Amino acid sequence: MSDHIASPKLYVGIFLALMVGTALTVFAAYKDLGPWNIVVALAIATFKATLVVLFFMHAKYSPKRTHLVIICAVFWLGIMLALTLTDYHTRHDFSFLRSPATTVTRSV
Amino acid sequence: MPKVHYLNASYGLKSWLLTTDHKRIALLYLASVTFFFFIGGLFATMIRIHLLTPGGFLVSPETYNKLFTMHGVTMVFFFLIPSIPAIIGNFLIPIMIGAKDLAFPKLNLLSWYIYIIGGCFVLYSFSTGGLDTGWTFYTPLSSIYSNSAVTPAVIGVFINGFSSILTGLNFLVTIHTMRAPGMTWFRLPLFVWAHYATSIIFVLGTPVIAITLLLAGLERMFHLGFFNPAMGGDPILFQHLFWFYSHPAVYIMILPAMGVISEIIPTFARRPIFGYSFIAGSSIAIAVIGFLVWAHHMFLTGESVYAALAFSLMSYLVAIPSAVKVFNWTSTLYKGSISYDTPMLYALGFIGLFLVGGLTGLFLACLGLDIHLHDTYFVVAHFHYIMVGGAVMGYVGGLHFWWPKITGRMYPEFLARIAAVVLFVGFNLTFFPQFVLGYLGMPRRYHSYPPEFQALNVMSTAGASILALGYLLPMVYLVWSLKYGAIAGPNPWPATGLEWKTASPPPTENFDVTPVVDWEPYDFEHRPDLALEPGIGGLLPAHGDD
Numbered sequence A: 001m002s003d004h005i006a007s008p009k010l011y012v013g014i015f016l017a018l019m020v021g022t023a024l025t026v027f028a029a030y031k032d033l034g035p036w037n038i039v040v041a042l043a044i045a046t047f048k049a050t051l052v053v054l055f056f057m058h059a060k061y062s063p064k065r066t067h068l069v070i071i072c073a074v075f076w077l078g079i080m081l082a083l084t085l086t087d088y089h090t091r092h093d094f095s096f097l098r099s100p101a102t103t104v105t106r107s108v
Numbered sequence B: 001m002p003k004v005h006y007l008n009a010s011y012g013l014k015s016w017l018l019t020t021d022h023k024r025i026a027l028l029y030l031a032s033v034t035f036f037f038f039i040g041g042l043f044a045t046m047i048r049i050h051l052l053t054p055g056g057f058l059v060s061p062e063t064y065n066k067l068f069t070m071h072g073v074t075m076v077f078f079f080l081i082p083s084i085p086a087i088i089g090n091f092l093i094p095i096m097i098g099a100k101d102l103a104f105p106k107l108n109l110l111s112w113y114i115y116i117i118g119g120c121f122v123l124y125s126f127s128t129g130g131l132d133t134g135w136t137f138y139t140p141l142s143s144i145y146s147n148s149a150v151t152p153a154v155i156g157v158f159i160n161g162f163s164s165i166l167t168g169l170n171f172l173v174t175i176h177t178m179r180a181p182g183m184t185w186f187r188l189p190l191f192v193w194a195h196y197a198t199s200i201i202f203v204l205g206t207p208v209i210a211i212t213l214l215l216a217g218l219e220r221m222f223h224l225g226f227f228n229p230a231m232g233g234d235p236i237l238f239q240h241l242f243w244f245y246s247h248p249a250v251y252i253m254i255l256p257a258m259g260v261i262s263e264i265i266p267t268f269a270r271r272p273i274f275g276y277s278f279i280a281g282s283s284i285a286i287a288v289i290g291f292l293v294w295a296h297h298m299f300l301t302g303e304s305v306y307a308a309l310a311f312s313l314m315s316y317l318v319a320i321p322s323a324v325k326v327f328n329w330t331s332t333l334y335k336g337s338i339s340y341d342t343p344m345l346y347a348l349g350f351i352g353l354f355l356v357g358g359l360t361g362l363f364l365a366c367l368g369l370d371i372h373l374h375d376t377y378f379v380v381a382h383f384h385y386i387m388v389g390g391a392v393m394g395y396v397g398g399l400h401f402w403w404p405k406i407t408g409r410m411y412p413e414f415l416a417r418i419a420a421v422v423l424f425v426g427f428n429l430t431f432f433p434q435f436v437l438g439y440l441g442m443p444r445r446y447h448s449y450p451p452e453f454q455a456l457n458v459m460s461t462a463g464a465s466i467l468a469l470g471y472l473l474p475m476v477y478l479v480w481s482l483k484y485g486a487i488a489g490p491n492p493w494p495a496t497g498l499e500w501k502t503a504s505p506p507p508t509e510n511f512d513v514t515p516v517v518d519w520e521p522y523d524f525e526h527r528p529d530l531a532l533e534p535g536i537g538g539l540l541p542a543h544g545d546d
């Protein structure tokens, strides 16, 4: 356990940064950036979550073992997203492989 | 028996309901998990009776859907997942590592209350319309079409998840920070390693199922489009998220049972476990690789064939650490001085039944074969061989092995051996025919079947009634032993773990003085205090030639 006590000033600063982030998200939602829409939205959200974890949840002042736990959790989240996307990104159309006679049941 | 121990240190309902003693909390879990086992068993009985005739004669098709769903939800979330960790693990982990309690005793009590609250929601769902989505809660059936009481059930399972998370967190911190002097990582009992691995899955996996079910519930209640294609959602996404937890969850059920077996085998073969570090490491490997195989449940639900290929390969890989364990247990038996006391009967049964369950898992992980076997009774037989033949056998075997420690009294050995054999026979008669039925094409989750499948179904139902007898017997004689069982003494088998160094039942503080560990795990050779007297620990002490 750390007995670090962050100053109220820091907390207010983080709070303001989060508010700015929220405003940016709303602002970005009105701009059409094509494929970058999702990237920008997620980048802002990730930045905000990082601030919350580091300062509000005191991860910055925690022992190394706590850091390891957080890194593992994020890594596991990465596994979930990455392996799920392997499915969504490889669903090609295989109809060219089928002879007309067998084109009956399901499309891949 | 000691004069004062954890059971009689204080009296009254309050001293139990507000206890922070991990041993008493374990008994609270024992009572409530047994209750849910009864409920789940009741549904199973009705399923098997219904399937005695091809048309099904007990209940309507709609009710049949509810029966297998409520059976699955009860057994998976409220019996199997908490059974070994929250009862035997809760009781033993602090004692096995020489600690006075878990790291967070109040959180431990809280996790029991959360479990009870979650259970109440689910029982409410069962009694107000029931649940018919299958234990898998697949969308859009669960989120849109089902007319049954899905919402309270989903909330119940969601709440119950936090109970698992707290238990896992508690175990992890306890094992890291509270080991007695000399209890190094590689002197930990393998039961503790198994629970360490299980706890990793609890903590990393359970939040995903909780949120996934919450999303399905929100879609149902407020028509938000997460999984409903008509609203831009994707039903396959639900399956990804569900199985991301639920495949690792099957390892939550089997890893603790493997831990139990790893304690029983060396004790009754009187040999150090073969390949300690491999068994310990394979638990961790199973926990990690187990997270990379989930989409083998989705080969036929429209996932990409490339992803299916990768998940099939990973599924084969996860069998390797499982096989490592089976080989090491078998090697431990080699040239051992084996006695067939009841816990050992369960352990040997476990090895055989887990082997069948694991190998048929490989059949199912084969892309071509799964087209034929998916959603048939073959799958049902596969997972019952592991969950009932493996996990439940491990649980019942562990209860017998540590019963003298928990209660201070022995169970009746002869009756217990009979029960173990009855369970083994009943189990195989129930579930082996289901492999054949599935291979011949009988789909799972149907309320009726073609007449040519009747003989095998009748066999299965007959087996189920033997199985039920096999479960009732221990319930009766274990309760009987509370009053009439022989006094066990601190180390009846005798076994090597720290838990056998303290009194039976242990004092509230577990040890009068904190123990110092200066021996290696499962070392029978250098422990003259553990020499086997003829006739101790069983009816037929069978000594191999030395």
Ligand code: HEM
Residues within 6 Å of the ligand: B136, B250, B251, B253, B254, B296, B297, B315, B316, B318, B319, B322, B357, B358, B359, B360, B361, B362, B364, B365, B366, B370, B373, B374, B375, B379, B382, B383, B386, B387, B391
């Ligand atoms: C050796 C490792 C294992 C492999 C390769 C494996 C493979 C599989 C596969 C491919 C399926 C999907 C079959 C289908 O629906 O077509 C399946 C289903 C299942 N397996 Fe396993 N399995 C393994 C171990 C386990 C263990 C240890 C458990 C339980 C403790 C388990 C419990 C289940 C359950 C509950 C299902 C059915 C889920 C459902 O659809 O309701 N499996 N297994």
Ligand SMILES: [Cu+2]
Residues within 6 Å of the ligand: B246, B247, B250, B293, B294, B296, B297
């Ligand atoms: Cu699986």
